[in-house]
Amino acid sequence: MRAVLCKEFGPPESLVVEEIPDPQPGPGQIVVDVAAAGVNFPDVLIIENKYQFKPSLPFTPGGEIGGTVAALGDGVTNVAVGDRILASTGIGAFAEKVAINSASAVPIPDEMDFVTASAFLFTYGTSHYALKDRGHLQPGETLLVLGAAGGVGLAAVELGAVMGARVIAAASTDEKLAVCREHGAAETINYSTEDLKQRIKDLTGGKGADVVYDPVGGDYAEAALRATNWEGRFLVVGFTAGIPRPPLNLVLLKSCQIVGVFWGAFVMRNPKRHLQHVAELMEWFKAGKLKPHVSGTYPLEKVADALNEVGGRRVKGKVVITPR
Secondary structure (H helix, E strand, C coil), rough: EEEEEECCCCCHHHEEEECCCCCCCCCCCEEEEEEEEECCCHHHHCCCCCCCCCCCCCCCCEEEEEEEEEECCCCCCCCCCCCCCEEEECCCCCEEEEEEHHHHCCCCCCCCCCCHHHCCCHHHHHHHHHHHHCCCCCCCCCCCCCCCCCCHHHHHHHHHHCCCCCEEEEEECCCCCHHHHHHHCCCCCCCCCCCHHHHHHHHHCCCCCEEECCCCHHHHHHHHHHCCCEEEEEEEECCCCCCCCCCHHHHHHHHEEEEEEEHHHHHHHCCHHHHHHHHHHHHHHHCCCCCCCCCEEEEEEHHHHHHHHHHHCCCCCCCCCCCC
């Protein structure tokens, strides 16, 4: 089979596509024919050895798939050959086949194609866990989403609207903000041309946002924290613009919370609740409440282009690798 290989840590251009042996399923594993693989910001970090998870070289990057079960290992009873599934893989997704633990396979509803499936779990899973379990978002509250046109950001916009919040989407271009409005944002902020803190205050009658969803970090984090409401919740999701160092006196003065969101660890520590979350997300998808936005698909040979788009924060929603 063909697979993308990271043989040395470095930029996306250092990746190669080679023929390697097909994977064989071990006990409790399945082999999946990969129809599509979602591209996420952690993929960029992993190949540069900048992520908390550090695989041994060489490895195939890519953390989520949509595809068809091709082979079963000993003891597998939850899926059958031919089943359509999606899964979080950690690594290994940018290939024609991948072996995964069968417990991570999630059935795909008939309404969902493989490209959509591969762009679903990471972003909606992260944002659902963030807003529901960590942020305790309530109907009628104001949710501010930074980096709102990116993968997890756009999922947070949609989910916030589904959960009954008034969503303020913040992003760097008017084009990105137009997509956010299409996915449920009630208000928008262009933080390239507007004062983020002041605009949040203006849109909330001076109170600030009840929940802030921040996958960006950098200078935007402190500005958003300063515009967080009394007893608000500031969700730390990621750092595409760098790791911020906000003054903690702000937390005291607002009696607010800074809350970490590590979805991957949550999935491993609480798989039962994770599956409950996935079931709720699938119901919302089948009801037409969630509409994943895929702005482009790339073959294996163009994986560097896809990763550079994500790393450069130019993507609206998600981009996907189609190995076949």
